[in-house]
Amino acid sequence: MNIQFASFNEILAMGGHGLYVWVAVTVSVAVLAALLVVPWQSHTRALNQVRLRLERHAGGSAEEGVD
Amino acid sequence: MPWVPELARTPSFLAYVRRDVLLAYRRLGDTVAPLIFFTMVCTLVPLGLSPDPQRLSEIAPGIMWIMALLATLLSIERIFAFDFEDGSLEQLLIAPQLIALPVLAKIVAHWLVTGLPLTLLSPLLAMTLSLPTSAYPAMLLSLAIGSAYLSAVGAVGASLTVSLGRGGLLLPLLVVPLYMPIMIFGTATVFYAVDGLHWSGPLAAMGAMLCAALALCPLAAAAALRVTSA
Amino acid sequence: MVTEVKKWQWFYRLGSPRWFYEITGRWLPWLLCAASLLLASGLFWGLLVAPPDARQGNSFRIIYLHVPAAILALVGYYIMALAGAVGLIWRIKMSFMVMKSAAPIGAALTFIALFTGAVWGKPSWGTYWVWDARITSMLILLFLYLGVLALQRAFSSAEMAYRASAILALVGTINIPIIYKSVDWWHTLHQPATLKLTSASSIHIDMLQPLIVMICGFYVFYVVALCLFTRAEIIRREATSAWVRALVSNESSR
Numbered sequence: 001m002n003i004q005f006a007s008f009n010e011i012l013a014m015g016g017h018g019l020y021v022w023v024a025v026t027v028s029v030a031v032l033a034a035l036l037v038v039p040w041q042s043h044t045r046a047l048n049q050v051r052l053r054l055e056r057h058a059g060g061s062a063e064e065g066v067d
Numbered sequence: 068m069p070w071v072p073e074l075a076r077t078p079s080f081l082a083y084v085r086r087d088v089l090l091a092y093r094r095l096g097d098t099v100a101p102l103i104f105f106t107m108v109c110t111l112v113p114l115g116l117s118p119d120p121q122r123l124s125e126i127a128p129g130i131m132w133i134m135a136l137l138a139t140l141l142s143i144e145r146i147f148a149f150d151f152e153d154g155s156l157e158q159l160l161i162a163p164q165l166i167a168l169p170v171l172a173k174i175v176a177h178w179l180v181t182g183l184p185l186t187l188l189s190p191l192l193a194m195t196l197s198l199p200t201s202a203y204p205a206m207l208l209s210l211a212i213g214s215a216y217l218s219a220v221g222a223v224g225a226s227l228t229v230s231l232g233r234g235g236l237l238l239p240l241l242v243v244p245l246y247m248p249i250m251i252f253g254t255a256t257v258f259y260a261v262d263g264l265h266w267s268g269p270l271a272a273m274g275a276m277l278c279a280a281l282a283l284c285p286l287a288a289a290a291a292l293r294v295t296s297a
Numbered sequence: 298m299v300t301e302v303k304k305w306q307w308f309y310r311l312g313s314p315r316w317f318y319e320i321t322g323r324w325l326p327w328l329l330c331a332a333s334l335l336l337a338s339g340l341f342w343g344l345l346v347a348p349p350d351a352r353q354g355n356s357f358r359i360i361y362l363h364v365p366a367a368i369l370a371l372v373g374y375y376i377m378a379l380a381g382a383v384g385l386i387w388r389i390k391m392s393f394m395v396m397k398s399a400a401p402i403g404a405a406l407t408f409i410a411l412f413t414g415a416v417w418g419k420p421s422w423g424t425y426w427v428w429d430a431r432i433t434s435m436l437i438l439l440f441l442y443l444g445v446l447a448l449q450r451a452f453s454s455a456e457m458a459y460r461a462s463a464i465l466a467l468v469g470t471i472n473i474p475i476i477y478k479s480v481d482w483w484h485t486l487h488q489p490a491t492l493k494l495t496s497a498s499s500i501h502i503d504m505l506q507p508l509i510v511m512i513c514g515f516y517v518f519y520v521v522a523l524c525l526f527t528r529a530e531i532i533r534r535e536a537t538s539a540w541v542r543a544l545v546s547n548e549s550s551r
Binding site: 002003004005011014015016017018020021023024025027028031032034035036038039040042043046047049050051053054 | 336340344345346347348349354355356358359362363366398401402405408409412413416417419420518521522525526528529532533536541542545546548549
């Protein structure tokens with residue numbers, strides 16, 4: 001279980017293939033992260049919409065009560 | 068078998084086919100358009116690529132097949148669209164009968180007015196693209212079988228998109244990936260014939276695929292019609 | 298009668314969006330931990346610890362993203378079609394929601410597989426794109442996913458979109474083996490003699506271990522993403538139901 005590379009620069013270089021490896025890793029991780037962030041955001045947005053409608057309803061009935 | 072009396076109650080299969088062919092004949096302009104398209108785009112190839120007979124003959128099978136596929140795509144939308152617009156599709160769905168049977172009839176009719184004329188037209192275009200004459204039988208058979216498959220699979224796509232209105236690019240998006248295998252075997256049949264090899268192998272694969280498509284696609288299209296045009 | 302009901306209870310409970318939402322809410326933190334742990338350790342192991350390939354050097358390390366993504370992309374299509382079939386047969390709305398959620402995940406994973414494959418191709422074959430059998434099949438799989446996604450968004454009625462895209466997914470499922478076989482055969486027909494894909498059979502055990510970790514990580518990640526997408530879909534679809542309203546008002550009163 002030893003790391004194959006002696007220094008951080010070697011890790012970045014990947015024996016000359018650094019560009020390919022790290023581009024592949026970056027893009028993949030970004031897409032995977034998007035697969036978590038996108039549904040999370042749409043979940044929050046959907047909940048917020050429900051909340052908004054509830055508040056509007058509550059506000060509407062309160063006004064009716066005042067009338 | 069509870070479906071037997073239902074089958075007996077439906078108008079005969081041939082009556083459905085006759086009706087659709089007749090309707091296509093009445094709308095001759097729409098029916099002929101894909102054929103003209105097929106011819107015109109095949110003319111583009113020598114203009115855009117090279118008039119050299121040697122080079123043309125090398126790519127002719129692929130060109131013919133791609134154009135046949137595109138011509139079918141142009142016309143497949145109409146397989147249910149007219150019936151949807153004038154309400155006869157709804158009548159069909161309400162009627163207590165197997166929908167798959169009239170759907171199969173529509174597929175056959177579509178092939179009769181698109182695939183078959185395309186196939187009959189193909190020798191003319193093959194000649195202009197300098198395809199070797201020895202490959203003509205293979206080309207005719209592969210286009211005849213292949214275009215029937217294109218009609219059958221296209222009917223599923225058309226049934227899914229029938230209620231979404233015309234002019235969309237959605238239908239090609241759904242159907243083109245499903246067309247890829249048959250095109251591989253179709254062009255391979257012609258390429259084999261050009262090279263003087265036995266071309267019955269890929270043709271048999273196409274026949275098997277057509278049988279499967281004719282058995283399954285009407286069922287899938289019928290199920291889709293029930294969903295989308297309800 | 299009573300036992301009959303009990304026997305199928307789990308099935309119907311599974312079909313309840315509320316139950317799904319609550320149970321995944323409890324599991325998700327753990328699943329997310331497991332996924333990130335597996336992926337992080339697998340990536341560390343694969344990128345830094347595993348020995349370099351004798352022929353391809355360090356560029357082979359892309360395999361640790363490429364292969365798991367490709368596997369899950371393909372498995373994901375079957376999961377999507379299966380969920381669609383369950384929805385169509387038993388008329389379970391929950392199942393349709395899972396099917397809808399599987400489409401964007403599958404498309405994204407197919408994209409990862411294609412992208413990493415292209416980037417890997419440059420150092421090992423000298424070109425980003427080859428019309429190799431497996432690559433071409435992956436591209437067609439992406440088209441199939443895009444078709445399902447486009448159809449889902451085309452309908453104004455959610456119910457209609459569910460059913461139509463489920464049918465399309467099923468038709469695609471029948472076609473996938475045909476596509477793979479035909480493309481494979483097509484490739485032998487036009488074999489470009491210079492290129493040879495990785496001989497996967499002779500992969501060394503030290504390289505295989507991190508790959509297995511990554512594959513497991515992708516599986517768990519897939520489940521997490523599927524749950525997240527499905528939960529969002531549940532809230533959108535069940536926005537007017539009593540339990541969602543109660544959930545929201547409980548949250549805001551807290």
